[in-house]
Amino acid sequence: MISIKGLSKVFKTKHQQVSAVDDVSLDIQKGEIYGVIGYSGAGKSTFVRLINRLEEPSGGHVSINDQNITDLKSNDLRKERQKIGMIFQHFNLLWSRTVYENVAFPLEIAGVNKTERHEKVIELIELVGLKGREKSYPSQLSGGQKQRVGIARALANDPTVLLCDEATSALDPETTDDILDLLVSINKRLNLTIILITHEMHVIQKICHRVAVMEAGKVVEQGDVLDVFVKPKAHTTKRFVQQLNPLEHQTDELAEFINEADDSEIVKLHFIGGHAKRALITEVVRQFQVEVNILQGSISQTQEGSYGTLYVEMNGEKRVIENTIAYIEASGVEVEVLSHAE
Numbered sequence: 394m395i396s397i398k399g400l401s402k403v404f405k406t407k408h409q410q411v412s413a414v415d416d417v418s419l420d421i422q423k424g425e426i427y428g429v430i431g432y433s434g435a436g437k438s439t440f441v442r443l444i445n446r447l448e449e450p451s452g453g454h455v456s457i458n459d460q461n462i463t464d465l466k467s468n469d470l471r472k473e474r475q476k477i478g479m480i481f482q483h484f485n486l487l488w489s490r491t492v493y494e495n496v497a498f499p500l501e502i503a504g505v506n507k508t509e510r511h512e513k514v515i516e517l518i519e520l521v522g523l524k525g526r527e528k529s530y531p532s533q534l535s536g537g538q539k540q541r542v543g544i545a546r547a548l549a550n551d552p553t554v555l556l557c558d559e560a561t562s563a564l565d566p567e568t569t570d571d572i573l574d575l576l577v578s579i580n581k582r583l584n585l586t587i588i589l590i591t592h593e594m595h596v597i598q599k600i601c602h603r604v605a606v607m608e609a610g611k612v613v614e615q616g617d618v619l620d621v622f623v624k625p626k627a628h629t630t631k632r633f634v635q636q637l638n639p640l641e642h643q644t645d646e647l648a649e650f651i652n653e654a655d656d657s658e659i660v661k662l663h664f665i666g667g668h669a670k671r672a673l674i675t676e677v678v679r680q681f682q683v684e685v686n687i688l689q690g691s692i693s694q695t696q697e698g699s700y701g702t703l704y705v706e707m708n709g710e711k712r713v714i715e716n717t718i719a720y721i722e723a724s725g726v727e728v729e730v731l732s733h734a735e
């Protein structure tokens with residue numbers, strides 16, 4: 394549905410030139426929530442603004458529903474932009490207009506008549522959970538409520554794509570979760586494609602189906618959220634995953650066990666999807682002559698299902714441990730052996 398090929402943006406200033414987005418290519422499917430994560434300065438904002446040409450690309454193409462956005466002249470671009478909604482970190486509301494008037498604004502610009510406009514505004518205000526607040530001004534709303542107005546306004550012209558530029562970064566964790574839940578419910582109800590950029594892995598974990606990790610203008614890793622979480626490849630991705638599970642990938646503390654281990658193996662188990670809910674350790678202890686010490690563990694929920702990691706120490710005869718590991722692998726749980734007892 395959205396095809397991005399070789400997208401680049403170079404900012405030239407008097408003294409230097411910055412490659413903010415550098416040859417980025419991505420394909421985003423209809424109805425998916427696609428996250429782009431990166432640290433400050435990675436090029437995320439520039440990237441998302443290139444999609445609707447709030448920023449003009451230095452090179453490359455963006456096509457939405459087979460319409461090449463990059464080549465459009467200003468009149469056609471204006472029409473095409475109505476199908477691309479956008480929400481912002483600081484909401485960008487009109488402060489002298491009420492909630493109702495803010496949501497009505499894009500409909501006025503699109504020339505929608507008063508009766509239709511009214512119906513649409515009421516429907517949208519209800520959709521985002523602001524019924525009863527139609528006459529409030531933005532200054533009378535909480536941050537979460539302001540972003541709800543931003544979302545209603547962005548949906549006014551029935552866009553096929555919603556761009557979210559750090560839409561929850563100014564909100565507290567609880568309000569962030571409420572807004573993310575709202576985005577998921579809108580995505581499902583309207584089959585709306587959502588592209589969101591963030592520096593928080595929690596946001597990606599909670600609502601995205603796929604993710605791209607940006608660093609210095611480039612995409613350094615992309616894939617299904619579950620795969621990227623379970624097996625992050627790039628150094629930056631590993632750092633983001635660790636943000637969520639500080640215990641994850643912390644092998645220093647485990648090394649102590651590894652050194653002291655005698656007749657034992659330290660193994661890391663990756664539980665994905667339904668396996669994350671299985672009482673595998675109980676099964677193993679009942680069936681094999683091994684002792685299992687649980688060293689560290691965590692379980693997380695993503696849009697694509699849950700995943701968990703568990704570090705355990707297995708004590709027992711070498712052959713029995715091998716059989717145990719084979720049994721665990723055969724049950725669909727991935728096993729990484731971290732140590733071999735000498």
Ligand SMILES: Nc1ncnc2c1ncn2[C@@H]1O[C@H](COP(=O)(O)OP(=O)(O)OP(=O)(O)O)[C@@H](O)[C@H]1O
Pocket residue numbers: 404405406411412413431432433434435436437438439440592
């Ligand atoms: N208008 C501009 N003129 C010159 N350089 C710019 C401009 N906009 C962005 N940049 C530079 O491009 C790079 C990427 O910036 P961008 O804002 O896209 O990153 P980001 O990942 O969104 O970071 P943040 O979350 O801090 O906004 C940075 O080095 C930034 O200084």
